[in-house]
Every structure is written in structure tokens, then in C-alpha cells.
Amino acid sequence: MAAQAGSAPRRRGARTTALVAAALLLAGCQSPPRADPAPTEVVVRPSSDSAASTVSFAPLRGTPADAAALAHPSLAVKIDNHEEARPQIALNRTDIVFEELVEGGLTRYVAIWHSDVPDEVGPVRSIRPMDPDIASPFGGIIAYSGGQDQFVAMMMATPLLNIVFDYDETGLFFRADERPGPHDVILESAEAVSRNAALAPPPVQFAYGTADPLAAPALAAVPTSRVDLVFSEGRFPAWEWDAAASVWLRSQEGSPDTEASGERVRATNIVTMRVAIDWRYGEVPKTVMIGSGEAWVSAGGRTAHGTWTKDAAGAPIILTADDGSPLRLAPGNTWVELVPSEGSATFTP
Incomplete structure (x- = not known):
């Protein structure tokens, strides 16, 4: 999948705003890994003779939700967990987060937002070799800052839409002045999802029960x-x-x-x-x-x-x-x- 050449990123902070750089690399397409509809819809028939009603559930949370509000793809983002990357942005608004071991004994996250997509998330870091296997079942979008060529190629080979800081020309990423580099790359997440809203929502990943699902x-x-x-x-x-x-x-x-x-x-x-x-x-x-x-x-x-x-x-x-x-x-x-x-x-x- 072809990429265009690019230039340098912008910085944005309390006092400074600059232009974002480089070229947009959007590889892949929406091809959900399973045919399950999302969000899940359950027909509930009341005891009276009134018409049946439809209740929708967020596919990655199992919580009741408005079906129309979920009619967009999930967004997976590679999130930094270096000490200088903390505190991260909007982790409590994720649906699912994977924590993985990376080099040097550190960990990073693959964080997935769908039911509640914030305006910004980050800091965004580079891809690792297990990330295609983690993110592929969700379909939709994967965003990251780059990585070794072989790892980027592995992610590009998935059905996901790849948005990569190293090749972005549309302003979806910026550098935050208040954060030290390289732990300063922020993604305009809501805008990334909005621009690709036609991609399919994610299929259900886990089985859900009650608020106390392990009581049996x-x-x-x-x-x-x-x-x-x-x-x-x-x-x-x-x-x-x-x-x-x-x-x-x-x-x-x-x-x-x-x-x-x-x-x-x-x-x-x-x-x-x-x-x-x-x-x-x-x-x-x-x-x-x-x-x-x-x-x-x-x-x-x-x-x-x-x-x-x-x-x-x-x-x-x-x-x-x-x-x-x-x-x-x-x-x-x-x-x-x-x-x-x-x-x-x-x-x-």
C-alpha cells in the first residue's frame, strides 16, 4: 500500500500552535473479522400487548446504548507508558485496553475507544510485532507514531485503516508543548473517527453477564x-x-x-x-x-x-x-x- 512523502509535525501547547507535517498514510479498509452485527440488538417483548422494542448494547462494553451513536468504527491507538508519558489522556473513556511487554522491561498499551470517543488521546507511540494480532479483531482504525519498517508492514497487511504520525498531512496529530519528546504526540481522536465514520463498527469481543458475572x-x-x-x-x-x-x-x-x-x-x-x-x-x-x-x-x-x-x-x-x-x-x-x-x-x- 502506497505512502506519500511528508514533512515535520506541528506543536501545539498553551501558547504555541504550528502546522502539522508529513503525508497521510491510510492503509487498509474496513473488513470486520467476524460477521456479527454491531452494536448487538436484542428484541425485548414487554408482558403487555404493546409493540416490541429494540435495545442496543455497546459491542465492546456490553452496556445499553443508542444504536445510532455507535454507528462508527472503533479506534485503536498505541499509547505510551513511559514514566515521562504519564499521565495519559482519556484512559477512563476506553472500552478495552491491552497492556503488553516491550523492550527494556517497560509496557505499552493498545487502547480501544468506541462507545465514548474523546477529542484527544495520547501520548501516541510506535507499533510492536504483536499489535496486529491484538488489534485485527476490532476492525476499524489503528493509529500509531511509526515503528520498525517490518512491524509497520505487518500492521499495514491487516484489514485495519492505518493512521500513522510519520506520514500524516491532515492535522490529525500534533506535539504537545507541555510534554517532553518523544512522549508528546497527541491524536485528535474524535476527528479521526468522524472522517472515517463509514467504516463498520466493531464486532462483539467478549461475553457479558450481570454486574456480578462470577457469582455462580x-x-x-x-x-x-x-x-x-x-x-x-x-x-x-x-x-x-x-x-x-x-x-x-x-x-x-x-x-x-x-x-x-x-x-x-x-x-x-x-x-x-x-x-x-x-x-x-x-x-x-x-x-x-x-x-x-x-x-x-x-x-x-x-x-x-x-x-x-x-x-x-x-x-x-x-x-x-x-x-x-x-x-x-x-x-x-x-x-x-x-x-x-x-x-x-x-x-x-
Whole structure:
């Protein structure tokens, strides 16, 4: 897929606004990986003789939503998690976030927005070799700042529409003066979705249940007040259950994790997947996403054990409980923690 040559990016801050540079690289098209309609529509027939009504659900959250408001593609963005990139913008408005190991023992995020797309997100960073396997099931748009040629080529080969900072000429990216480089690239996310609104919405990725989806005795879920994860010596996030708010609150390396709004980063569901790491790319680790492994779902102050499976790059992740039933999530946003097999996951009652 052809790219045009470009020039330099603009900066925008409290006092300075400059022109954005370079050429637009829009590769791929909308080809949803599954034929599922999105958003999901359920016909509800009241007990009276009144006409049937239709209730729509956000495909990536499982929450009731207006179907017309969801008639647009999802936006996946590669988000920086270096200390100088924090606080990130609008993480609490995501539908799903994947945390992955990258070189140097650091982590980065593939964050997906669909039901609530903010005006701006970031900081945006470069692609890694596992990202095509993570993002492909969602269809729609993928935005990132660049990357090694081989990794960019891998992403370009997916059905996703690629928007790349290195080649943008339309002003969708800018550099924020108040942030240090290279942790300063911001995407005008709502505009990116608006310009590509004709692309298909994402298909459903996970199964959803009630606000307490792990209550069935057969799931053998255990009460959980805290989830501690170790990706490396330098990255050990944790989640604490806030029963009053019915959310998990995030910490990183022992300190509360906040986003740019000042709010603590939070999630309704934590999906922890034990994953292998492929070192074929030298110092750049590739999380192995196609296959199967151990999994835990933490929701409603409980954690249930099971397995994850993913059959192909474009296939969704399937979560199965130890008793063979589906591991369902609570309606709301989800963080997927891709913990290396050399790392650890601890669930405290």
C-alpha cells in the first residue's frame, strides 16, 4: 500500500500552535473479522400487548446504548507508558485496553475507544510485532507514531485503516508543548473517527453477564480485594477493588495511577492472560497472541480461573471457565493484562 512523502509535525501547547507535517498514510479498509452485527440488538417483548422494542448494547462494553451513536468504527491507538508519558489522556473513556511487554522491561498499551470517543488521546507511540494480532479483531482504525519498517508492514497487511504520525498531512496529530519528546504526540481522536465514520463498527469481543458475572458456584470464583501483576522488575501494576464504586483502581510501581483528568485509572473488568514471549526480533519481545493459555477474570470483587484461546490474528479472544462454561464480564470497560510467563499474577482475598 502506497505512502506519500511528508514533512515535520506541528506543536501545539498553551501558547504555541504550528502546522502539522508529513503525508497521510491510510492503509487498509474496513473488513470486520467476524460477521456479527454491531452494536448487538436484542428484541425485548414487554408482558403487555404493546409493540416490541429494540435495545442496543455497546459491542465492546456490553452496556445499553443508542444504536445510532455507535454507528462508527472503533479506534485503536498505541499509547505510551513511559514514566515521562504519564499521565495519559482519556484512559477512563476506553472500552478495552491491552497492556503488553516491550523492550527494556517497560509496557505499552493498545487502547480501544468506541462507545465514548474523546477529542484527544495520547501520548501516541510506535507499533510492536504483536499489535496486529491484538488489534485485527476490532476492525476499524489503528493509529500509531511509526515503528520498525517490518512491524509497520505487518500492521499495514491487516484489514485495519492505518493512521500513522510519520506520514500524516491532515492535522490529525500534533506535539504537545507541555510534554517532553518523544512522549508528546497527541491524536485528535474524535476527528479521526468522524472522517472515517463509514467504516463498520466493531464486532462483539467478549461475553457479558450481570454486574456480578462470577457469582455462580460452578465458577469457583474467590473474593478478591487486590490484583498484583509483574511484567518485569520495572513494571508491576496492581488493581484494588473499590466496593463502593464497583470498580478496580489502578496503581503502577506502588503509586496510584492517574490519567490527565486527575482521575484514578479504573476498570470494571480485569482480564489477566498468561502469555509466552517470542524473542525472534532481538531485544523487542513479541507477545504470543495466537494459541491458548491460563486466564483469570476479575469482576465484581471476585476472580475466576480459566483459559484463553485465540485461533487466528482476526479471531477474538475466547475466555472459558474451568467448568467449561464461558467466562463472562460485567458490563463496562475492560483492561486485558498480557502477563509474560516469566512474570506473576497474585490475587489477594
